[in-house]
Amino acid sequence: MAFMVDFAIVGGGIIGSAVARELARRKAGSVLVVEKEPALGRHASGRNSGVIHSGINQKPGSLKARMCVEGARRAREFCRRRGVPMRECGTMVLAREEGERKVLERLLEMGTACGVPGLRILDSRELAEREPEARGAAALLSPTGAVVDPVRFLEAVAEEARGLGVGYRLGTAVLRAEKGRLWTSEGPIDVGHTVNCAGLHADRIARMMGVRPDLRIIPFRGEYMEVEGLDIRGMVYEAPDLRFPFLGIHLTRGTDGRLLAGPSAVLSFGRESYEKQIHIKEAGEMLSWGQFWRMASSTAFLGLAWKNARTSLSRRAFEEEMLALVRASGPVRLKPARAGIRAQLVDAAGRLVDDLVLERAERSTHVLNAVSPGMTASLAFADAVADAVLETAKAV
Numbered sequence: 261m262a263f264m265v266d267f268a269i270v271g272g273g274i275i276g277s278a279v280a281r282e283l284a285r286r287k288a289g290s291v292l293v294v295e296k297e298p299a300l301g302r303h304a305s306g307r308n309s310g311v312i313h314s315g316i317n318q319k320p321g322s323l324k325a326r327m328c329v330e331g332a333r334r335a336r337e338f339c340r341r342r343g344v345p346m347r348e349c350g351t352m353v354l355a356r357e358e359g360e361r362k363v364l365e366r367l368l369e370m371g372t373a374c375g376v377p378g379l380r381i382l383d384s385r386e387l388a389e390r391e392p393e394a395r396g397a398a399a400l401l402s403p404t405g406a407v408v409d410p411v412r413f414l415e416a417v418a419e420e421a422r423g424l425g426v427g428y429r430l431g432t433a434v435l436r437a438e439k440g441r442l443w444t445s446e447g448p449i450d451v452g453h454t455v456n457c458a459g460l461h462a463d464r465i466a467r468m469m470g471v472r473p474d475l476r477i478i479p480f481r482g483e484y485m486e487v488e489g490l491d492i493r494g495m496v497y498e499a500p501d502l503r504f505p506f507l508g509i510h511l512t513r514g515t516d517g518r519l520l521a522g523p524s525a526v527l528s529f530g531r532e533s534y535e536k537q538i539h540i541k542e543a544g545e546m547l548s549w550g551q552f553w554r555m556a557s558s559t560a561f562l563g564l565a566w567k568n569a570r571t572s573l574s575r576r577a578f579e580e581e582m583l584a585l586v587r588a589s590g591p592v593r594l595k596p597a598r599a600g601i602r603a604q605l606v607d608a609a610g611r612l613v614d615d616l617v618l619e620r621a622e623r624s625t626h627v628l629n630a631v632s633p634g635m636t637a638s639l640a641f642a643d644a645v646a647d648a649v650l651e652t653a654k655a656v
């Protein structure tokens with residue numbers, strides 16, 4: 261006989277765990293998280309920069325902007341309350357020349373429209389006082405930016421969920437999903453409502469349930485280097501190219517005191533190819549999808565791809581790009597650190613989808629495109645997902 265549960269969450273990353281915690285807080289029924297890995301945090305939620313983004317580069321009015329600003333406030337409050345390691349150091353975006361100064365002004369406008377508190381532009385003197393080794397004629401300071409330990413954050417959210425009665429089945433992969441039933445590697449589960457939070461595989465779970473087969477996740481790997489010999493105290497970012505949903509390379513002093521540079525944004529030939537390996541089946545599926553080529557042939561995409569392929573293939577190119585952000589006073593050493601993979605959604609026109617996507621179906625809800633700043637947004641977004649789940653469940 262199949263095990264029965266009111267709500268099954270596919271994926272125990274930060275989104276799935278935050279949604280499970282929220283459903284349990286609302287006493288909505290029994291909640292079970294089904295996670296294919298033997299431990300939490302093996303994918304994006306444990307492999308990101310750990311930055312609580314303040315929301316400066318979000319499109320005003322978008323779901324992501326609202327979730328980011330509110331999520332950042334809640335995440336900082338949660339980490340303080342739970343003792344999750346966090347550095348509340350603020351974020352700085354550097355402008356090294358006039359074109360980049362315009363990007364700062366645009367970010368200031370966008371951030372203010374999104375409700376990000378305390379933004380201001382620093383001149384070179386103030387920048388030098390805060391970050392003596394950062395290179396820039398000006399910088400945008402966002403004082404609410406912070407860095408957390410992403411795995412400890414996830415574990416604390418999951419611990420609260422467990423405390424509220426949520427069950428976790430680790431090492432259990434969902435192999436097939438249909439309305440009312442999940443077929444897992446450990447046997448079938450009868451489900452009142454399925455919440456798909458499967459990150460890099462969320463489009464596949466959705467497709468199995470007949471939801472948005474027109475959308476695909478295209479994986480973009482972000483590689484990091486650990487940097488020694490630089491006196492960067494908080495977080496410094498290069499001015500981003502606002503045509504893309506990715507921030508540029510940045511330097512982040514983590515809660516463990518290590519300085520990380522990255523991440524890059526390189527097309528990955530496998531959804532979990534952290535070591536740059538080519539997954540023949542997944543690469544074949546990606547390359548044979550017509551919209552992939554529409555995405556890949558845009559001039560802007562080619563520019564981004566070339567810049568990032570250079571920094572992925574050559575340590576010297578990565579170092580050059582990173583050193584352009586700083587005035588190093590001594591020798592700088594780099595060594596490869598972790599990599600993470602972004603679950604970037606692409607639509608039927610071959611466009612990179614920018615906003616968070618929440619799809620409702622009969623007896624299932626699907627979180628697609630939980631890209632950065634998904635960790636920041638997670639606690640606020642979980643509220644929105646729980647609202648959608650409970651409304652849909654009530655309507656059945």
Ligand SMILES: Cc1cc2nc3c(=O)[nH]c(=O)nc-3n(C[C@H](O)[C@H](O)[C@H](O)COP(=O)(O)OP(=O)(O)OC[C@H]3O[C@@H](n4cnc5c(N)ncnc54)[C@H](O)[C@@H]3O)c2cc1C
Pocket residue numbers: 270271272273274275276277294295296297301302303304305306307308309310311312313432433434435457458459460461462481482483523599600601602603630631632633634635636637
């Ligand atoms: C390089 C990089 C840097 C980033 N930096 C930041 C940052 O600084 N700040 C920020 O706010 N956000 C950042 N993000 C974004 C953030 O990490 C994600 O938005 C967030 O982690 C998404 O959480 P998730 O739960 O959707 O995904 P995941 O953490 O990937 O969780 C999905 C889970 O589903 C499981 N799963 C998948 N398929 C199945 C299946 N069939 N059966 C059972 N389980 C399954 C997986 O094993 C996984 O554990 C970054 C992302 C990347 C990749």
